[in-house]
Amino acid sequence: MKRINSDFTSSGIKCSGWLFLPDGIEKPPVVVMGHGMGAEKSFGLSLYAEKYAAKGIASFAFDYRYFGESGGEPRNLVSP
Numbered sequence: 466m467k468r469i470n471s472d473f474t475s476s477g478i479k480c481s482g483w484l485f486l487p488d489g490i491e492k493p494p495v496v497v498m499g500h501g502m503g504a505e506k507s508f509g510l511s512l513y514a515e516k517y518a519a520k521g522i523a524s525f526a527f528d529y530r531y532f533g534e535s536g537g538e539p540r541n542l543v544s545p
Contacts, residue, residue, distance in 0.1 A: 466487055467485075469483070470483060473527075479535065481534035483506060483511070483525070483527070487518040487520075493522055494522050495522070496517055498524055504532075505534075506526040510524075514526055
């Protein structure tokens with residue numbers, strides 16, 4: 466399994482993501498993972514992504530805008 470830093474832009478704000486790819490599979494299915502209210506990708510999503518990769522499934526974990534390694538101000542803004 467390998468993890469690739471993979472950022473993207475949402476409403477003009479850079480969002481930080483990690484792409485987890487299983488070994489030996491050219492076009493695996495992908496699970497997109499975003500944490501619940503106020504959490505960050507570093508709060509344990511990699512543990513799930515590693516389990517998926519062991520089963521041949523890719524994962525993309527990301528931080529929402531205003532959280533973690535993603536941009537945006539004010540920080541830690543929760544807007545349900």
